[in-house]
Amino acid sequence: NLDVHRHEQCEFKQSYLVAExxxxxxxxQVHVAINRVTGERFAVKMIDRRRMAQAxxxxxxxxxxxxxxxxxxxxxxxxVVQVHGVFRERDFLYLVLDLAADxxxxxxxxxxxxxxxxxxxxxxxxxLLAIRHLNRMGIVHRDIKLENILLxxxxxxxxxxxxxxxxxxxxxxxFMKTVCGTPMYVAPEVLTVRQxxxxxxxxxxxxxxxxxxxxLCGFPPFSDELAPPxxxxxxxxxxxxxxxxxxxxVSPEAIDLVCQMLQVDPRNxxxxxxxxxxxWLRACRTQAGWAI
Ligand code: ADP
Ligand code: MG
Numbered sequence: 463n464l465d466v467h468r469h470e471q472c473e474f475k476q477s478y479l480v481a482e483x484x485x486x487x488x489x490x491q492v493h494v495a496i497n498r499v500t501g502e503r504f505a506v507k508m509i510d511r512r513r514m515a516q517a518x519x520x521x522x523x524x525x526x527x528x529x530x531x532x533x534x535x536x537x538x539x540x541x542v543v544q545v546h547g548v549f550r551e552r553d554f555l556y557l558v559l560d561l562a563a564d565x566x567x568x569x570x571x572x573x574x575x576x577x578x579x580x581x582x583x584x585x586x587x588x589x590l591l592a593i594r595h596l597n598r599m600g601i602v603h604r605d606i607k608l609e610n611i612l613l614x615x616x617x618x619x620x621x622x623x624x625x626x627x628x629x630x631x632x633x634x635x636x637f638m639k640t641v642c643g644t645p646m647y648v649a650p651e652v653l654t655v656r657q658x659x660x661x662x663x664x665x666x667x668x669x670x671x672x673x674x675x676x677x678l679c680g681f682p683p684f685s686d687e688l689a690p691p692x693x694x695x696x697x698x699x700x701x702x703x704x705x706x707x708x709x710x711x712v713s714p715e716a717i718d719l720v721c722q723m724l725q726v727d728p729r730n731x732x733x734x735x736x737x738x739x740x741x742w743l744r745a746c747r748t749q750a751g752w753a754i
Contacts, residue, residue: 474549474556478506485566487625489513489523495558504546505562509555527555533601541592543612543624562612562622570613576680576708577619579716584619585611586674587743592623593670594734597663606669607647608676646682647672650698650726664728667737671723678716679708683724700726715742 481494484505495506509527514520531548534557538544547558564570567585571577577585589611596603603623610625645653649668675683683702686693696702702724704717719742722732737743 472551474506474551474554477547478504478558480506480508494561503561503563505543505559507557507559509557510553511555512553524550524555527557531557536599537596537601539592539595541588541621541623542595543622559624560614560622562614562624564613564616566609567611567613567621568608570616570619571608571676571680577677579678579713581619582674582677582716583743583745585621585677586670587738588621589623589670589673590734590738590743593666594738597666597734602663603666603669605647606666606673608673611673645694645697646684648697649728650700651728653694653698662728664731664733667723667731667734668728670737671720674716674723675702675720678712678720679704681708683720698726700724713742715740715745718742 477498478495479498481496481503484492484494486492487507489509490507491510492505492507495504496502497504509523511520511523514523527550531545534543534545535548543562544560545557546560547556549556549558589606593603593606605625606623610623612622612624614620614622647669649665652665672683684693684696689696689701691699691701704712704720709717719732719737719740722740723737725731732740
């Protein structure tokens with residue numbers, strides 16, 4: 463039911479009015495898009511093909527866009543951003559998505575400093591259910607981080623996982639960046655193997671472990687601002703701690719789950735199913751509206 467339009471002209475702009483900016487990425491600009499007929503509000507990720515100078519790189523961008531939008535189109539999950547339309551024009555590619563009106567989880571944690579265990583659990587449960595769904599379809603997100611976890615509703619902490627439709631493009635970029643930039647969420651095996659595609663779905667569980675750690679205390683487990691070894695070496699060695707007083711009131715069950723997710727050897731890392739069965743998450747399985 464996905465509309466794929468192939469036109470040289472501005473069919474997208476005939477259907478949608480582009481409104482305020484929501485965010486920006488490497489190739490993409492994200493704005494609110496208002497359907498001109500229904501008035502319904504969406505998010506549109508606009509990719510400027512002209513930023514790819516060489517025709518070959520443009521073709522690669524187009525191919526990735528095609529592959530990834532078709533993957534994204536198959537995914538239907540309440541905690542994953544849904545695609546509503548794909549437009550390919552001469553200069554721009556457009557991806558019309560659910561609008562996650564309350565922004566990034568990143569900014570919400572900055573505002574609140576950290577999340578309570580109940581709120582962290584609520585976020586984690588949604589993420590694990592989304593990842594389980596993706597894994598069952600053979601999809602690895604590869605770029606889970608607080609900037610890609612969006613809030614559909616701030617009050618109830620309803621989240622939407624985003625930015626995986628183009629994860630391959632951005633994923634390769636992000637991988638290149640990890641060597642010289644910020645690998646804060648990157649699993650150790652990605653840093654050591656140095657080859658995209660050989661690591662597996664457990665890289666998402668590592669990233670989720672970093673997300674859970676940050677939710678519970680408000681700062682990252684690995685950082686260049688903490689200890690002398692560079693962050694890359696901290697990650698490879700699994701060097702992190704639960705410093706007092708920030709972690710003093712966090713339950714042992716929550717800490718245990720973080721430890722099981724942040725296992726350097728992927729063979730020892732907790733699986734998505736085991737995480738969903740973990741005592742810390744079982745605590746909320748009986749809560750109304752959060753049934754698995
Ligand atoms: P990139 O692949 O370039 O990182 P993203 O898909 O992550 O692009 O989008 C960049 C930013 O735009 C996000 O971090 C978020 O702030 C905003 N954004 C993206 N998609 C949506 C959406 N569906 N609803 C609201 N904001 C969004
Ligand atoms: Mg992003």
